[in-house]
Amino acid sequence: MANPPLRAAIVPVTPLQQNSTLLWCTQTMRGAFVDPGGDLPKLRAAAAQHGVTVEKIILTHGHIDHCGAAGPFAKELGVPIEGPHEADRFWIARLEDDGRAYGVPGTPFEPDRWLVEGDTVTVGDLTLDVYHTPGHTPGHVVFHHPASKLAIVGDVLFAGSIGRTDFPLGSHQDLLDAIVAKLWPMGDDTTFLPGHGQPGTFAQERATNPYVSDRALAA
Template sequence: MQVLTIPVTPFMQNCRVLVCPTSRIAAIVDPGGEPEKIIARLTEEGLKPKMILLTHAHLDHVGASTKLGEYYDIEIIGPHKDDLFWLEALPMQSQMFGFENHAAFLPSSWLNDGDTVEVGKLKLEVRHCPGHTPGHVVFYEPVSQQVLVGDVLFKGSVGRTDFPKGDAAKLKHSIESKLFSLPNEVVVHSGHGENTTIGYEKATNPFMSGRFG
């Protein structure tokens, strides 16, 4: 699986584009804003995405979803339905995050733990990882051993839990049961910052070892 990274907005959120190397079919994951920048990169790469996938419903991860969905005439899929309240609160989020006003929207379909999403010949395993938000999901591609984790896990850190319905205990359980159960070699693509690996975070992440939090 090829993963293109397009940092967007002042939050430097990592919009990712997943590309099936066999079919060149692509999916956009977490388009947080700046749709023109995302479209320009896709055009440069000669890609036409087939879907938009969302890990969670914070505005800095979904801000360009409706515009890209309309531009490419593609569906928005995910996250888990427990993030519905965040999507309904997008106008409030716009004020909270200092973004241009964004209308509420609903995805074409929700995702559940154990679902599979096909992008060309790629088969992404969906894992529900509540804690940062209650409906957060991650996407694991076992053949290339890569996982897109949104804001669940970062290099040397974990997602915030001080937003409404955040839960630190649930976040830690999600990481331990749904991410640290993956092979150590798995590359972790986080929603902000640089990549890491499961093995590195298991060995060094201070928030999971008990040193912090």
């Protein structure tokens, strides 16, 4: 496809090397930052480099490396914050404390819109489907653009691994259930952008992931 409807650029931020994603509608050149955890100069530079007008911030979950800078950045850009699910409110409330622990500035905020299963989020002319995927955190959500076969999955799934579930209100079983029930039906040919590390495909993870491959789950 010469000019795909959606384009995405990954910008690793914070000492935790969290993948903040700038995604945009090629038709309108309007975009959104997913999970701007910090390093705002890098994010501003990415938007400028690609000529994208940022119209909102969208969040997968409430951890410091994913949303520590979302509040100040939204204020600076004059844009709304959408996500995560309200079950992560307690994480967002403790961003300042967690920031001190991790050496990352964190500012609590109130999103303009909490998201729930079945919601959609618009970016330019694009429409992303929202799935509630608890386990890593209780309010984690993922964003899916079916036409692009692209999913932004935060810390639910990684290339060769899955999200940690030893945090407060985490659940290993909920995470496995979310991956199998919400992600796999998007299709093996779906590319996913994780919160850390390299992108992958669901086909690859179903074949080789030690936690959620078809073989591992059948054992």
